[in-house]
Amino acid sequence: MANNVVAEENTKKQFIVVKIGSEQYGIDISYVDNIVRMQKITRVPKAQSYFKGIINLRGEIVPVMSIRTKMDLEPDEFTDVTRIIILKLEEHGVLGIVVDEVKEVVTLAPDEIDKVAYDAKNSKSNFINGVGKHGEELISLFDTNSIIDEPEMV
Amino acid sequence: MDVSQYLEIFIDETNGHLQNLSDCIMTLEKEPENMDTINEIFRAAHSLKGMAGTMGFKRMQRLTHDMENVFQEVRSGNMSVTSGLVDVLFQCLDAIDAYLENVKESSDEGTDDNEAIIQELNEILAAGTGNALPVKTEKAPVKPQEGEKFPKRYQDIEFSEKEKEELQKAESRGMNIYGMTVFIQEECLLKAARAFLVFKAVEDYGNIIVYNPTSQDIEDEKFGVDFSFYLVSEENLDKILEVSKAVSEIEEVVGEKLKYSELTAAAEKKEAAQAEQAAQEAKALEAKAEEKAVPAVAAQTKQAPAKKANGGKPVTNRTVRVDIEKLDALMNQVSELIIAKNSLVSIGSSSDGGASGASSQAFHEQIEYLERITTGLHESVMKVRMVPIESVVQKFPRMIRDLSKKLDKKMELFMTGEDTELDRTVVDQIGDPLQHLLRNSADHGLESTEVRRKRGKPEVGSIHLNAFQEGNNVIIEVSDDGNGIDTDTVKEKAIERGLITPEQGETMTQKEIIDFLFMPSFSMAKKISDISGRGVGLDVVKSNIEALGGDVEVKSVLGEGSKFIVRLPLTLAIIQALMVEVRGEKYAISLGSIETIEEISPDEIKFVQAKEVIHIRGIVIPLIRLDQLLDCEPEEKERESLTVIIVRKGDKVAGLIVDELDGQQEIVIKSLGKYINNSSKIISGATVLGDGEVALILDVNTLF
Numbered sequence: 001m002a003n004n005v006v007a008e009e010n011t012k013k014q015f016i017v018v019k020i021g022s023e024q025y026g027i028d029i030s031y032v033d034n035i036v037r038m039q040k041i042t043r044v045p046k047a048q049s050y051f052k053g054i055i056n057l058r059g060e061i062v063p064v065m066s067i068r069t070k071m072d073l074e075p076d077e078f079t080d081v082t083r084i085i086i087l088k089l090e091e092h093g094v095l096g097i098v099v100d101e102v103k104e105v106v107t108l109a110p111d112e113i114d115k116v117a118y119d120a121k122n123s124k125s126n127f128i129n130g131v132g133k134h135g136e137e138l139i140s141l142f143d144t145n146s147i148i149d150e151p152e153m154v
Numbered sequence: 155m156d157v158s159q160y161l162e163i164f165i166d167e168t169n170g171h172l173q174n175l176s177d178c179i180m181t182l183e184k185e186p187e188n189m190d191t192i193n194e195i196f197r198a199a200h201s202l203k204g205m206a207g208t209m210g211f212k213r214m215q216r217l218t219h220d221m222e223n224v225f226q227e228v229r230s231g232n233m234s235v236t237s238g239l240v241d242v243l244f245q246c247l248d249a250i251d252a253y254l255e256n257v258k259e260s261s262d263e264g265t266d267d268n269e270a271i272i273q274e275l276n277e278i279l280a281a282g283t284g285n286a287l288p289v290k291t292e293k294a295p296v297k298p299q300e301g302e303k304f305p306k307r308y309q310d311i312e313f314s315e316k317e318k319e320e321l322q323k324a325e326s327r328g329m330n331i332y333g334m335t336v337f338i339q340e341e342c343l344l345k346a347a348r349a350f351l352v353f354k355a356v357e358d359y360g361n362i363i364v365y366n367p368t369s370q371d372i373e374d375e376k377f378g379v380d381f382s383f384y385l386v387s388e389e390n391l392d393k394i395l396e397v398s399k400a401v402s403e404i405e406e407v408v409g410e411k412l413k414y415s416e417l418t419a420a421a422e423k424k425e426a427a428q429a430e431q432a433a434q435e436a437k438a439l440e441a442k443a444e445e446k447a448v449p450a451v452a453a454q455t456k457q458a459p460a461k462k463a464n465g466g467k468p469v470t471n472r473t474v475r476v477d478i479e480k481l482d483a484l485m486n487q488v489s490e491l492i493i494a495k496n497s498l499v500s501i502g503s504s505s506d507g508g509a510s511g512a513s514s515q516a517f518h519e520q521i522e523y524l525e526r527i528t529t530g531l532h533e534s535v536m537k538v539r540m541v542p543i544e545s546v547v548q549k550f551p552r553m554i555r556d557l558s559k560k561l562d563k564k565m566e567l568f569m570t571g572e573d574t575e576l577d578r579t580v581v582d583q584i585g586d587p588l589q590h591l592l593r594n595s596a597d598h599g600l601e602s603t604e605v606r607r608k609r610g611k612p613e614v615g616s617i618h619l620n621a622f623q624e625g626n627n628v629i630i631e632v633s634d635d636g637n638g639i640d641t642d643t644v645k646e647k648a649i650e651r652g653l654i655t656p657e658q659g660e661t662m663t664q665k666e667i668i669d670f671l672f673m674p675s676f677s678m679a680k681k682i683s684d685i686s687g688r689g690v691g692l693d694v695v696k697s698n699i700e701a702l703g704g705d706v707e708v709k710s711v712l713g714e715g716s717k718f719i720v721r722l723p724l725t726l727a728i729i730q731a732l733m734v735e736v737r738g739e740k741y742a743i744s745l746g747s748i749e750t751i752e753e754i755s756p757d758e759i760k761f762v763q764a765k766e767v768i769h770i771r772g773i774v775i776p777l778i779r780l781d782q783l784l785d786c787e788p789e790e791k792e793r794e795s796l797t798v799i800i801v802r803k804g805d806k807v808a809g810l811i812v813d814e815l816d817g818q819q820e821i822v823i824k825s826l827g828k829y830i831n832n833s834s835k836i837i838s839g840a841t842v843l844g845d846g847e848v849a850l851i852l853d854v855n856t857l858f
Contacts (some may be wrong), residue, residue, distance in 0.1 A: 042739070054840055
């Protein structure tokens with residue numbers, strides 16, 4: 001009995017639901033190290049355009065990326081609810097991404113997630129590896145690794 | 155016997171002996187008659203054999219034993235050192251090194267018997283000694299060893315004029331002069347303390363005139379198992395010997411009464427090398443005779459197997475082995491402490507206005523105190539991490555020797571500044587780049603012997619490796635007196651490979667052309683050798699050194715030689731920096747590269763080749779506007795006065811225009827991480843300021 005519960009828990013995944021523009025996105029919670037309020041970002045000259053710069057997270061230097069710029073959306077507008085999500089990725093270290101708002105944490109079972117096919121034409125969809133259905137709402141699930149990947153040079 | 159706990163010491167010591175042997179054999183090749191070197195080699199080979207035996211590494215023991223045999227013969231003058239012998243000896247060293255590598259990896263010496271080398275050694279032995287029968291050579295090395303178990307080392311002491319005078323005076327006052335050599339047990343851990351006790355005991359009866367090694371070295375335990383001294387005393391010899399042997403862990407004390415006239419005569423004898431040998435042999439016989447007279451102790455030690463006496467002795471110098479990771483952790487904590495201190499400093503300065511006089515005064519004093527402590531702490535930790543580059547460069551003379559044979563070019567390596575210290579992590583990583591540069595000099599730099607002769611240069615090419623400290627950097631120069639870089643050929647090659655058009659080539663400076671050599675897979679070697687020419691060379695050197703925060707510069711004069719200048723940062727983690735502001739953004743510039751700071755008015759700026767320069771104290775200095783360089787918003791109107799920071803790299807200077815100066819600060823360098831593309835390398839890192847703000851560190855070296 002107890003084993004069954006564990007097994008069931010394992011197949012379900014938790015996601016942090018964030019708002020970027022008008023859409024909702026989910027980030028696999030196992031990659032999330034921390035969520036911090038917006039703070040002063042130090043610009044790094046000559047860096048990639050989608051890097052806003054670096055912040056000081058308790059003495060650690062953490063680079064912060066604008067997911068909006070990376071997805072070719074309008075530039076960020078910082079408000080009271082803007083947050084930086086600190087992702088921790090095994091080999092690559094920590095990275096912050098700016099989101100408009102953090103909504104909630106949801107648990108999705110495998111049958112609630114639809115896989116999304118890769119579409120080379122749509123640069124936005126390259127960052128998504130699935131769509132989660134949570135009640136009435138649809139949540140695009142980020143493929144965490146593709147967020148880090150450098151956009152291919154044209 | 156479980157010897158695993160000694161494994162580390164064994165590896166360390168074997169490395170030491172190998173290096174020592176390699177150095178000595180190099181010397182021997184140049185001066186085949188040098189008795190001191192031959193003795194040194196004999197001793198090192200003997201220690202190696204003993205150690206290998208104790209650890210149970212039979213193959214290694216056998217090889218070193220045969221090496222020792224050869225030296226035994228050389229030492230006794232039965233054979234001479236030939237270049238063939240030196241070659242074989244180097245092969246032996248390589249083989250021992252290979253054993254050692256195996257030991258490091260698997261705690262086992264491996265299964266290679268190196269029969270070929272042993273065979274060769276024995277052949278040389280047979281040929282060298284002519285009549286040597288195998289039986290004789292087998293026995294030969296063992297006997298004298300025993301005889302020299304307790305050599306009268308005090309006979310090696312040389313006197314200064316003053317010491318001679320003292321001895322003479324003492325003798326004229328009716329005192330006795332005793333030469334004494336004290337042997338401490340190998341396993342004794344506090345040799346210096348034992349030596350001290352011996353001195354204390356004998357000084358109750360007289361005065362010690364001369365020490366060998368020096369009393370300072372004895373105090374610092376810089377000696378093997380024995381030390382010698384001359385004592386003047388009224389007491390008789392037996393009494394002195396008795397009190398000195400009474401000190402525990404003393405293996406043996408040998409000594410005799412001497413006359414001043416004998417001493418000086420012996421010293422004079424020494425000058426003639428052959429006479430010395432004869433004397434030594436005679437004395438060795440004497441020693442043997444005397445040894446018989448010395449009862450219990452000597453008998454005991456004779457019975458003790460030689461390998462025990464020589465094996466696995468830990469040369470105790472007062473050091474502690476510390477894992478580099480522990481030091482890194484310590485360093486990180488010191489860094490955090492400095493950041494915390496910096497924030498206290500900034501709180502202190504911001505609350506200046508409000509706080510009442512006395513308490514704020516006390517606060518500042520304490521902060522200053524804290525500042526002194528953290529700076530001291532940082533320096534100490536840095537010093538702990540510093541090691542001389544010697545450990546890296548000491549293998550180079552051998553490498554050059556091998557290259558010289560392989561390439562059939564005569565060359566010699568001159569090194570200076572081996573004691574220059576660098577952070578451990580840097581030292582660990584500069585070996586390969588330096589090796590590349592040396593190989594490059596040997597292979598591409600130096601011309602062949604015939605060409606050199608034709609050009610009227612000395613036949614033997616010279617390669618120099620000079621290391622020294624310059625401000626916050628350590629400079630290592632690798633130079634040769636070879637052909638230099640032929641920029642025209644490099645240019646042709648670049649054009650041929652489509653890197654530039656011939657027109658572009660016309661306008662390139664020498665430096666720009668030389669930079670091609672640092673491009674990946676751009677080899678200038680006409681034919682590929684196994685030394686270089688595969689095109690993986692200089693680009694790897696450059697990237698390795700840049701990864702360490704350093705850079706490489708080349709100077710070359712065609713026909714006269716070239717010089718590679720490697721510049722490395724002294725410290726990696728914490729630096730003193732000048733904080734500057736550009737459009738409200740804070741940047742740190744390492745104080746080490748800052749020359750002066752100037753205030754200038756805009757109309758002092760002149761133009762040379764459409765570039766802004768200033769002319770200060772007779773030097774024309776190119777200007778760099780940091781706001782433009784760092785893509786800041788331009789200012790609406792030009793300021794009335796500009797702050798210019800003059801920075802230097804080698805012999806080049808540049809002026810950086812900044813908006814504000816924010817004072818000097820100790821900063822902790824942090825990496826920007828892997829995500830941010832920093833290909834321009836202007837930003838070498840970031841630091842957290844006292845108020846939690848992040849400032850970027852400008853690497854001015856990239857601006858030149």
